[in-house]
Amino acid sequence: MRLTVVGSGDAFGSGGRFNTCFFLETVKGTLLVDCGASSLVALKAHGLDPNRIDGIVLSHLHGDHFGALPFLLLDAQFLAERARPLLIAGPPGTRARLDALLEVFFPRSTTNKWRFSWEVMEIEVGRPTDVLGHAVTTTEVVHFSGAPSTAVRLSDGRSLFAYSGDTEWVETLVSVADGADLFIVECYGYSGHMPGHITWDVLRTRLPELRARRIMVTHMNPTVLGRLDEVRAAGALVAEDGLVTEV
Ligand SMILES: [Zn+2]
Numbered sequence: 001m002r003l004t005v006v007g008s009g010d011a012f013g014s015g016g017r018f019n020t021c022f023f024l025e026t027v028k029g030t031l032l033v034d035c036g037a038s039s040l041v042a043l044k045a046h047g048l049d050p051n052r053i054d055g056i057v058l059s060h061l062h063g064d065h066f067g068a069l070p071f072l073l074l075d076a077q078f079l080a081e082r083a084r085p086l087l088i089a090g091p092p093g094t095r096a097r098l099d100a101l102l103e104v105f106f107p108r109s110t111t112n113k114w115r116f117s118w119e120v121m122e123i124e125v126g127r128p129t130d131v132l133g134h135a136v137t138t139t140e141v142v143h144f145s146g147a148p149s150t151a152v153r154l155s156d157g158r159s160l161f162a163y164s165g166d167t168e169w170v171e172t173l174v175s176v177a178d179g180a181d182l183f184i185v186e187c188y189g190y191s192g193h194m195p196g197h198i199t200w201d202v203l204r205t206r207l208p209e210l211r212a213r214r215i216m217v218t219h220m221n222p223t224v225l226g227r228l229d230e231v232r233a234a235g236a237l238v239a240e241d242g243l244v245t246e247v
Pocket of ligand 1: 010065219
């Protein structure tokens with residue numbers, strides 16, 4: 001599969017980076033993993049046609065990870081004239097939160113007569129689930145979002161993509177990363193321990209335990225963005241908006 005990093009930023013656009021969004025072209029189709037608030041703008045800035053997306057997998061229900069959905073859906077309805085169906089797969093609670101989001105941003109949008117079919121699939125945590133032919137398994141992590149926040153493992157049968165979501169360090173990340181061709185891990189802060197997020201202080205001591213072929217950090221705040229040379233020197237990749245790589 002091929003990954004294009006659409007957004008590698010934190011919630012605050014640190015460094016001018018877009019909110020979290022990964023574009024995956026697999027042997028089964030085209031998926032987004034996370035769709036943060038700036039993601040429709042980011043897709044267009046990178047020349048990626050939203051109408052190509054078959055499905056969206058959400059790690060958790062924070063605005064910087066699912067906030068672009070109303071814009072994406074309404075763009076598909078009114079501007080992009082989407083015809084192909086769209087599947088939105090997320091943690092338990094996704095349907096209600098997405099409806100609330102749609103109504104806050106665009107009242108009565110939940111009663112639209114949609115020109116394309118779209119549906120929500122709520123992925124049971126820990127249960128292997130088929131998402132448009134991809135094997136997806138989520139694991140609950142530690143990051144308050146009003147619903148289960150999850151890490152995601154996703155395989156198209158050829159490559160295995162793994163992603164921590166947003167979380168503080170939890171031992172289960174070792175199994176999330178195990179055997180992955182690429183493990184993308186959040187590294188929001190540089191030093192100390194932060195509730196709900198991983199810092200470089202913690203991650204660098206854990207890198208030897210992560211048995212993924214490649215490890216890439218993302219979701220950096222300014223304290224990490226200023227020390228990326230240390231991250232690279234430790235052998236990790238750094239996510240950059242627009243980066244394209246084979247997984
Ligand atoms: Zn986030």
